[in-house]
Amino acid sequence: MLLAGALIFTLACAATLLTTSMTQFLVARFVQGTSICFIATVGYVTVQEAFGQTKAIKLMAIITSIVLVAPVIGPLSGAALMHFVHWKVLFGIIAVMGLLALCGLLLAMPETVQRGAVPFSAVSVLRDFRNVFRNPIFLTGAATLSLSYIPMMSWVAVSPVILIDAGGMSTSQYAWAQVPVFGAVIVANMIVVRLVKDPTRPRFIWRAVPIQLSGLATLILGNLLLPHVWLWSVLGTSLYAFGIGMIFPTLFRFTLFSNNLPKGTVSASLNMVILTVMAVSVEVGRWLWFHGGRLPFHLLAAVAGVIVVFTLATLLQRVRQHETAELAAEK
Template identity: 80%
Template sequence: MQRILSFFTRHAATLFFPMALIVYDFAAWLSTDLIQPGIINVVRDFNADVSLAPASVSLYLAGGMALQWLLGPLSDRIGRRPVLLAGALIFTLACAATLFTTSMTQFLAARFVQGTSICFIATVGYVTVQEAFGQTKAIKLMAIITSIVLIAPIVGPLSGAALMHFVHWKALFGIITLMGLFAFIGLLLAMPETVRRSATPFSALSVLRDFRNVFRNPVFLTGAATISLSYIPMMSWVAVSPVILIDAGGMSASQFAWTQVPVFGATIVANTLVARFIKDPASPRFLRRAAPIQIAGLAILIAGNLLWPHLWLWSVLGTSLYAFGIGMIFPVLFRFTLFTNDLPKGTVSAALNIVNLTIMAVSVEIGRWLWFNGGRLPFHLLAVAAGVAALFTLGGLLRRVRQHEARRAAVGE
């Protein structure tokens, strides 16, 4: 018994904490992906308008923005551990509350609260990983976490479609509730504390000052723009594709689920390559080599829909190739944006997520409007515009990172 306890103590931070965080993150993704094939059923059960279906995703993202301003500065002052534990508990209770919803309004309200998990995971959980490990190991560990978590968009729709043949859609949230509870217990037992309690009091003035300093930092601004723009093509597809393929395209829930496999499978493969085979994922040369992959995906996306507008294949193929390119560079973009400054990391992460989720939530609503008012081509033009803009901001980010490193080297000398 003593040996077991000793092993647990030595390896809690390096093994059990990432595992618990993965379960929490996986459950958060699953709360969207498991229900996506059945979101039309949810709308019909509550006798709501089908146009509200994408709101399940956009309100989830809005929930992800709601507490960013608080959690980053709070975790900088009282520590990462109590904040992340509170988040896991809130998420679990919000999923349990979905079992008792009786209207679309209540369902969307529960989705909003579930979305706060994004705040806790990205602002506190990912920062703890970055602080607990060195640069290369943290990047590779984040790639591993992302690879495992992104199984949810593949397994989720397929499992959701299969399970809904036997159980009511509310039972799916019962499964997620149990996963959330398991994650909470795991974090309670294994999560390390990576910051000391700050002597700076938690006040509105100090929080505003921290955020002001972050938003004045040019590396942060460029990195936040790159990450946000990069994820618009994927997030808009996740939110609107059920309407495109099921409601308008006549696909079954199972058929729709299979169309999501190549998109998220490409991201998993990309993250696996970074974690296992790339020796220096932070190299600018490696980041630039991913750009042609993203461009090719965007080209297929728009050319395929121009030449063969009746086939959904080109939408999936182009988005999948683009997702592969983004999956290769995202862990590095996050690391650069977070650590290429001397600012409080919780606040930096919170500010990054505020920008990221705001842009993604707005893009989902724009994408929905473009689909219902213009069709598939205008909807995909949004993804192309965002993807091209992200490539330009990536170049700016690499220049600023290089300048920052040169200044630090000069000071060190």
């Protein structure tokens, strides 16, 4: 499925070169988005299954860093290239990169655990999804991950209005203003990869929480006491991004593997929950900005961030109970 997703994405990007109408273009883009779902759902599970817990978490941190560079480099490089080449050339470049990624997967991706062939059954798939959404650890982990996304995703969606329309920034200035936010996540991930021996320790996880809360406090207090059109928003979001970046791969691992459910189903369910919450939070954030301004908009992030602390505590407790039960069963 991972290779199929990469192949479909590459072919869909190449097909964009042949489009002659908006309908054809949108169909090609839809196929690209669908194939990315294959890659995300199966890819993360494959990494988690192919490597041990600590190494998988550190690899996830590296993957997250690479993924977060794209929103910074993509718009800048795309806008620059369109001054010199036709827009379809951009999709040609992406198709070539997709082909390189496909070849890399074929040559270097380790094989995961082999299972016997199981005939497809829609009833079994539905039963698996039902069991996933009844699992307490999954529900708590999905809530923690989804809520932790809200401050950053709402910022990404509404920041063009805040920084360009209200702040008077140019497109290039806006792009540079986003660097601290995404850079904070990347730095946090690199710290996990290079300096942290065991990122699953509860003590390490709880040390990241004050950083997140200080970022949220900066969002509210900065805009309340010393109003500035963008300074406190960027600074507070960057601090929060640094804190959540340190523990996000670990939270993903806990949610995915602290149960005995099919991992592909768990990953797909988790992606559905996260994407749904992101879509709703973006619309709520936009409404709050246009009807209330900066403070109500940032209150959405603050409320979500505070709730994360409680869901995180519940998640760690349930993970510990699950591990204890597994150890008792082995004995």
